[in-house]
Amino acid sequence: MEGYYHLLYPMRVVLISASDGKSDNVMTAAWCMPLSFDPPMFGVAISKKRFTWQLIEKSRAFAINLVSAEMKGQAIICGTKSGKDTDKFKLAGLKKEKGKLTVIVGDAPASIECKVVESVEAGDHVLFVGEAVSVVERRKAKGLYHFGGSTFSEI
Numbered sequence: 001m002e003g004y005y006h007l008l009y010p011m012r013v014v015l016i017s018a019s020d021g022k023s024d025n026v027m028t029a030a031w032c033m034p035l036s037f038d039p040p041m042f043g044v045a046i047s048k049k050r051f052t053w054q055l056i057e058k059s060r061a062f063a064i065n066l067v068s069a070e071m072k073g074q075a076i077i078c079g080t081k082s083g084k085d086t087d088k089f090k091l092a093g094l095k096k097e098k099g100k101l102t103v104i105v106g107d108a109p110a111s112i113e114c115k116v117v118e119s120v121e122a123g124d125h126v127l128f129v130g131e132a133v134s135v136v137e138r139r140k141a142k143g144l145y146h147f148g149g150s151t152f153s154e155i
């Protein structure tokens with residue numbers, strides 16, 4: 001059954017930002033989706049191996065930051081390095097902004113901050129279910145989509 005998740009691809013790329021008050025971090029994710037109109041809710045599947053998982057577990061908050069095509073290089077950095085030992089905002093040259101609940105990415109076309117209302121163990125990932133508490137829309141931009149491996153395209 002390995003690799004069948006690729007049947008659902010391409011998937012939109014986002015940057016998930018989170019903080020525990022000491023460390024601020026940003027990680028690339030493709031397994032992210034809307035869950036409810038009212039209240040507005042979103043889900044993201046994050047492996048327990050990620051530093052981001054630790055930060056969300058502690059703070060019960062995360063932000064979904066949209067990624068545009070020109071942010072592809074930054075998405076690759078944030079999706080291949082861990083914030084355990086690196087400040088990825090600095091490394092990727094991303095603008096860190098203070099949101100209502102957590103840190104957000106100022107370069108993103110839009111940022112959605114969510115408070116975690118539930119977390120569901122799903123095999124080797126945890127599905128964080130978040131209710132949106134604040135949304136910033138900065139500009140219109142095409143999204144960056146992941147087709148698997150090192151293939152990306154804007155749509």
Ligand SMILES: Cc1cc2nc3c(=O)[nH]c(=O)nc-3n(C[C@H](O)[C@H](O)[C@H](O)COP(=O)(O)O)c2cc1C
Pocket residue numbers: 013025026027028029030031032045046047049050051052053075076078079080081082083084125146
């Ligand atoms: C395009 C792309 C999509 C990714 N999607 C996810 C995802 O949805 N969930 C996840 O746990 N990891 C995903 N990853 C892997 C993490 O971004 C990667 O392991 C990252 O280094 C974790 O950073 P952290 O340790 O600072 O949290 C993705 C990586 C890439 C390049």
